[in-house]
Amino acid sequence: MKEYSKSKLNRVKRGQIRATYDVEKINTILDAGFIGFVSYVFEGKAISIPMAYGRKENKIYLHGSQANRMLLSLLEAKEMSMTVMHLDALVLARSGFHHSVNYRSATLFGPVKKIEEKAEKEAALLCFMDHMMPGRWDGVREMNQEEFDRTLVVEFTIETAAAKIRDVGVVDEKEDIGLPIWAGLMPLKQTAEYPIPDKDLPKDMEIPKHILDYYNANK
């Protein structure tokens, strides 16, 4: 599949010029972060909760405690939507009306199911950890049976999706261009600061490569 089919649910109505249904472009947005806003209906009201996720092909993995209200509500509802957004700049125009932000956002829709099978659950947890920080999984203490049993893993299949991207400069009215008003972009991004070791670590323990790699790629 190259593009998600459009339906009443995912078709972008406003600002269609910024919309995309391209699978690869949407995957790129999903892989640039690991926090999604998962939405579900609770007693007739829409609630959205931020959750960490992992992605493998058209599957999104969420996990939590076996008693997690949201995950249990999702499983009951049998479907969910998730929105991921990256804020890239404030767009400072000459008029208030044309102020905007540059961003990349994707909203996904599809069915959810609980993962029961052991190998599948392990693979989902690995995918999840790898998505947050590549290489971390190999360095940590192996999961024990109790931890494994206490963890609920939910698989969400991306059935349809839409993304919106604004990545251009200021768009002002022609007659405003000459006004003595500063206009331009204030670029924004999420950055990492130098890792802070846990107080109980031996003083001489080196920071492993996967952590320094993450820091260097995000500082």
Add this chain to the structure above:
Amino acid sequence: MKEYSKSKLNRVKRGQIRATYDVEKINTILDAGFIGFVSYVFEGKAISIPMAYGRKENKIYLHGSQANRMLLSLLEAKEMSMTVMHLDALVLARSGFHHSVNYRSATLFGPVKKIEEKAEKEAALLCFMDHMMPGRWDGVREMNQEEFDRTLVVEFTIETAAAKIRDVGVVDEKEDIGLPIWAGLMPLKQTAEYPIPDKDLPKDMEIPKHILDYYNANK
């Protein structure tokens, strides 16, 4: 009011130790950003869309085109919820199970209404702009009647809310502390880069103080 009352809707079930209903703490989370995930029910499904907002006391202001599907759906539903989250760190534990993130998030619930009255609408738009970048409003070209009429402003009253904050270090199992595994925090934050002037600005135009102030406070 010092604290939001707890109901089935906003009571935090999991991780209560990290929950707060304190009005000032929740306002601090809201004022640390300007993008909220607004959730509503569309044809029985929950959808969440990122939107810029302004806050004044217990009011949240959203705006968009008069034809904005989400704002119109909100007005029809007469109520909404909004979630704001700031990601502060990856919490890298010795076991996969105890990996976490440090964050501040708030979820708000309440009624919405359209603002019709001119002075109220102007005040809401000023509040909105001021929330995104203090001082910007005074520097821009005044809004004309057509722009004013084409803008839909929605007022959301925070009736109840809950926040969750995790701001501590790694919490590992006692028996894992001595393992030769690096553990600690990878701090994350949203930062600004140096402002990029619009291509049509005169070359010698200075960057105004409110923009440099923003950059210096967020770089």
